[in-house]
Each structure stands twice: as C-alpha cells, then as structure tokens.
Amino acid sequence: MRRLCTIGEAARLLGVSIPTLRRWEESGKLVPERTAGKHRRYDITKLKPELAIEDTTRTTIAYARVSSHDQREDLERQKQVLELYCAQHGWNFTLLSDLGSGMNYHKKGLRRLLDAILSGDVGRLVITHKDRLLRFGAELVFAICEAKNVEVVILNQGGECSFEEDLAKDVLEIITVFSARLYGSRSHKNKKLLEGVKEAIEDNALC
Template sequence: MNRKLVSIREAAEFLGVCAQTLRRWEREGKLIPDERTTGGRRRYDLARLRPGQFHSPESERQTIAYARVSSHDQKEDLERQKQVLERYCARQGWTFEVISDLGSGRNDHKKGLKTLLDAVLGGKVGRLVITHKDRLLRFGAELVFAICEAKGVEVVILNQGEDTTFEEDLAKDVLEIITVFSARLYGARSRKNQKLLEGVRAAVEAVQC
C-alpha cells in the first residue's frame, strides 16, 4: 500500500498544533519524520498520525497572545494587532488569553510583560503567540525566548520579518520623552525651553518622514 506522505505544515494542521511543535517533538524523540526529501524537508505518514495522540499535561497549559505598541497614538494599531492574534488563535482551535501593553519596547517593566513572564515561570503557559519578535521587547527578546524554551513553551511568531525599524521605535520613544518634558517646561513659561523642545521635536519628526 502506498503511503501518503505530507509536509510538516500539513501534519501540524492535522494534529492541531504548529510546525514548531513538530520540530520540538522530533528533538524530544516523540515524533520522528518518516522521510526527508533530498532538500532535507520533513515528510510524515498521515496514516500513522492521530489527533491528540501526543497530547500531554503540557498541552493543557494556557496559550497567551501578547500584543504591544509603543505610544498612546497607536491605540488603534494595538486593537488591530489584538484582532490578528485572536483570529489566528481561534482558527487553530486554541483556548487563549490576550495580554497587551502600551509602552516602549525598551521598557521591561510593563505590567502585561511582567504578567506574561510570571505565568511562564510559573509553568502556566504552553504557548506564546506574537505578531512580530520586536513586539515582545526591542532588546532582550532572545532572553525571554530562552526562558520559554527552558520551560517548554512553544513560541509562535506570525511574521518573521521586521515590524518597526530601530530608528522608528527610537523616534517614538524620544517623542514620548519630549512630551513629558514639554508639559513641565511649558509650565515654567520659559521661552528658551519651548524653542529648544520644539527644535528637537521637529528634528525627530523629520527623521520619521
């Protein structure tokens, strides 16, 4: 009888998991591909796969989708990001929770991020879903990913490309700082300070164009 060999993506969809989970199961010796193509691509025999056969207590842990934007004027972007995550998780049939933050990617003290890390370290999370790597943290994301790997948390990144550039994120952070100082210095009614801040703001906005 001819076997029906399918790709890792098709096998993952059949089992109700992500391709990354199949790669992890291979490393753990749970599910070894039946064949590999000359190009090294995995192929699985669909006849021997059964949805749920590899489920363990780990699969009962929570799926968390994390969304973040840098500034208050991006609230609409945050809502769109959350909708993308919700639709993706729902299509996979996962029970999930969305955690969101509004703050710089350089700030590792955000409430949502701390809640996420507490849940990961507490062994409550089985899967983390984000739209882009940089939505987690601009610097330090690799450390969080290492923690997830150590805790057996599957990380799903919907878009592997760059989200916002370093310059764009930095410009937004600088503008936030300017806004705070503007409120303080304008209150002091210093014309010199006002001109200084307006000049810096104009320079930062020019970089963003």
C-alpha cells in the same frame, strides 16, 4: 494541541540517529520548524500522531503592545489579528496587552506573561511581530520560552520597519526615557527636546 520537540527527542521517538534526521532534512524528507533562536523543532503530531495528547494544563497567551497613546488604534488591530489567528486554530487563549515603551520591562501585561511562563502555565506565546514583545531583550524571553518548552509563534517574521526606522525609534525611546528622568515627563524642556528629536528624524527620512 500541537507539541514541538527537539532534534534529540525526535530521534528517540523515531528510533534513528540525530545525523539521520539531519540527512532527512537535507533531502527534504522531514523538514523541521525553527524557533526564534534558529533551533530545530519537530512537530510531534507529524512524527507520531498517537503521541499527540491534548495538553489542557497549559494555555496559549497572545500578547500585543504599542509604545504610545496615539497608537491605540494599532493596539486594537493587533488584538483583532491575534484573536482571529488563535480562534482559527482552535486554541484556548488569554490576550494580554500593554501600552508603553518597548524598553520598559515593568509593564503589567509583560510581567504577567513572564510570571506565567516561568510558572509553567504557558504552552504557546503568540505575537504579531518580534519587537512587540520588547525592543531590546526579546531574545532573552525567547530563550526562557525555549527552556520552558513554550512554542513561540510570530505571525509576521519580517520586520515592521526598515533598519533605519528601527534605529530611529530606538534612539527616540532612549532619549524619551532619559529626558523624562532629567526634566520630568510633563516638563516643557522635556517636550521641547522630544519635538526637536522627532523633527530631526523626520527631516532625515528615518521615520
């Protein structure tokens, strides 16, 4: 299993100073990877292959999510992409998925994922896009992963949508949550309100 280390750990392994590693990076001699939080990480298998011992105690978790039932086909596509990617890299993995809002922190799959990360059972997290994890709060999860030495692999670093489309989705999800609390998730008022919001978004070409 590939293991990523911090710039301090890399300097100790190679017996050089941190400024030396930064100079090597500037010259292109040794280019580190970057975490979701933009921190340097060095592949230990490239620094010292003899130290790259397979860690069978921690697993890879692939996580997929969509917001609504009418996106089930997209959920299946995400799963297939994640399964293929993990299989191609020879990783033993567990696939978790959720069908629910990116603003819902109580989804079963997400809770299982966080519990496994906090317990130290996870060595790698694989997702297709950053916002598949959470609409708001993904950076906090990435920070927890970094603290627990969990490698985060985001297959598509670019956004799925434009800024305007993301904003429209965020607004729609916020209205969905609060209107459901106010009127009830199956009420006529709630459905009418959501239909009106969707029409307004479409009219303004935001979604």
